[in-house]
Amino acid sequence: MRVKVNVVPENMGDLRVVYVPRNIAEKLDLAPGWRAEISVNGRRTTALVAVKDGEGDYVEVPESFHNYLGKPPEVDLRPYISPTSVQLIKKKLKGTKLTREEIFEIVKDIVDGILTDVEIAAFVSAQMSVGMDTDEMVSLTRAMVETGTVLKFDEPVYDIHSIGGVPGNSKVSIVAVPIIASAGVFIPKTSSRAITSPAGTADTMEVFAPVEFTVDEVKELAKRVNGFIIWGGTLNLAPADDILIRVEYALRVDPLSQMIASILSKKLSMGVQNLLIDIPTGRGAKVETIEEARSLASVFTQVGQGLGLSIRCAITYGGQPIGYAVGPALEAREALETLLGGGPMSVREKATAIAGLILEMAGVAPRGAGKNTAKEILASGKAYEMFKKIIEAMGSKNPNIKPEEIPVGTHKVEVRAPMEGYVTGVYNRPITTIARVAGAPIDKGAGVKLYVKRGHKVKKGDILMEIYSNSETRLEEALKLVNKLKPITIEGMLLETYPEYV
Numbered sequence: 001m002r003v004k005v006n007v008v009p010e011n012m013g014d015l016r017v018v019y020v021p022r023n024i025a026e027k028l029d030l031a032p033g034w035r036a037e038i039s040v041n042g043r044r045t046t047a048l049v050a051v052k053d054g055e056g057d058y059v060e061v062p063e064s065f066h067n068y069l070g071k072p073p074e075v076d077l078r079p080y081i082s083p084t085s086v087q088l089i090k091k092k093l094k095g096t097k098l099t100r101e102e103i104f105e106i107v108k109d110i111v112d113g114i115l116t117d118v119e120i121a122a123f124v125s126a127q128m129s130v131g132m133d134t135d136e137m138v139s140l141t142r143a144m145v146e147t148g149t150v151l152k153f154d155e156p157v158y159d160i161h162s163i164g165g166v167p168g169n170s171k172v173s174i175v176a177v178p179i180i181a182s183a184g185v186f187i188p189k190t191s192s193r194a195i196t197s198p199a200g201t202a203d204t205m206e207v208f209a210p211v212e213f214t215v216d217e218v219k220e221l222a223k224r225v226n227g228f229i230i231w232g233g234t235l236n237l238a239p240a241d242d243i244l245i246r247v248e249y250a251l252r253v254d255p256l257s258q259m260i261a262s263i264l265s266k267k268l269s270m271g272v273q274n275l276l277i278d279i280p281t282g283r284g285a286k287v288e289t290i291e292e293a294r295s296l297a298s299v300f301t302q303v304g305q306g307l308g309l310s311i312r313c314a315i316t317y318g319g320q321p322i323g324y325a326v327g328p329a330l331e332a333r334e335a336l337e338t339l340l341g342g343g344p345m346s347v348r349e350k351a352t353a354i355a356g357l358i359l360e361m362a363g364v365a366p367r368g369a370g371k372n373t374a375k376e377i378l379a380s381g382k383a384y385e386m387f388k389k390i391i392e393a394m395g396s397k398n399p400n401i402k403p404e405e406i407p408v409g410t411h412k413v414e415v416r417a418p419m420e421g422y423v424t425g426v427y428n429r430p431i432t433t434i435a436r437v438a439g440a441p442i443d444k445g446a447g448v449k450l451y452v453k454r455g456h457k458v459k460k461g462d463i464l465m466e467i468y469s470n471s472e473t474r475l476e477e478a479l480k481l482v483n484k485l486k487p488i489t490i491e492g493m494l495l496e497t498y499p500e501y502v
Contacts, residue, residue, distance in 0.1 A: 181227030280318025327447015
């Protein structure tokens with residue numbers, strides 16, 4: 001049925017609702033709480049039905065949903081009939097392998113808004129419980145690429161991506177990308193915002209410059225600089241991924257097949273042909289053992305081959321935070337310090353190792369010499385000069401900003417050593433939790449600054465860490481977690497004597 005659309009001035013976010021007069025609801029056999037299918041210019045989606053008393057020749061939709069539909073004056077309304085993709089999801093739940101065409105149908109219905117969050121959750125659950133083989137992961141990735149925007153550039157495109165899970169890791173790309181770009185390698189890096197970490201690379205980069213761009217703006221940006229770091233969320237790259245991530249976050253799950261497809265679809269959509277995957281491993285990381293890391297690297301490379309993508313994986317140390325800063329502004333300071341020739345050794349080592357592997361892949365450095373080449377570029381100041389060009393092109397108001405000029409949280413508390421001894425642990429997950437409770441990444445100035453790492457000797461009263469926030473309340477809550485979570489442990493060297501005194 002063709003009906004007019006009236007707009008209700010409501011912003012309901014991602015919730016899709018249609019208010020239907022009773023006469024239309026009865027004619028279409030729609031009841032409150034059921035779903036209706038809405039079509040606009042061949043594009044289909046579904047919405048939750050709310051039935052209104054009275055009669056009319058129109059339906060009402062919230063302004064947020066109207067914008068999602070493209071602001072049409074009229075729509076086609078019909079009862080929602082369970083699509084074929086639901087049957088395909090059930091098929092997967094039973095353990096059956098899906099064809100490329102079947103996976104494409106599911107993904108297209110996700111993007112079009114045909115499937116409900118419950119049905120999408122069933123698809124995610126199927127991947128979690130049954131899994132996907134290499135062919136299915138290749139098909140899933142291709143479907144996610146083909147249902148969104150794909151950018152193309154005139155030169156070979158390289159990129160780096162970390163699977164994350166280690167606090168402080170977001171600053172590594174901010175150091176590595178300018179090194180790579182200053183060597184003449186094109187690296188238009190798209191990054192994510194944090195979901196469960198204290199800072200995504202996009203969150204940290206946003207401290208320096210805007211990170212949200214349109215497709216046309218990205219193409220212009222590529223003409224001005226040889227590399228940049230932007231948020232991919234505004235480019236419609238693999239839009240199914242954003243929907244699936246929202247459902248995964250609610251379920252607190254991250255199936256292997258979906259993680260692989262998520263990363264690779266975003267990169268392929270950006271025209272990337274050569275990709276380095278960073279897999280941090282260690283206690284408290286997403287991947288805790290070297291064996292698991294090798295297995296994951298094997299899956300990435302197999303799926304990459306199926307997609308025609310050149311992939312190299314770097315298994316890196318992730319048993320404690322990278323550097324000493326955790327949180328957008330604090331990490332931005334540390335990244336800039338590193339580009340200026342200082343910074344923590346762990347940041348310099350990881351950034352130059354990652355950048356060096358890309359330089360080898362691009363043929364800029366001989367095999368095995370990439371890291372030294374990257375170190376030379378960093379030490380020469382070329383990477384810092386490139387970074388200034390990058391953030392200026394991205395719209396920075398102060399490309400010459402100094403580390404100390406980056407504002408951090410106005411409230412700070414120190415955590416001191418309760419005893420003399422050696423630091424036996426600095427733990428990823430507690431540090432992450434404390435930084436997030438303090439307000440990171442939404443509060444750019446919130447986070448944790450560490451003063452020690454594993455193996456450091458401390459005296460009673462030495463500063464172990466500082467917690468920053470722009471909210472006194474959040475700072476107090478973060479401090480309460482220190483004793484509960486024990487993010488840093490200290491032990492003496494003497495454990496016991498034998499035989500004991502008698």
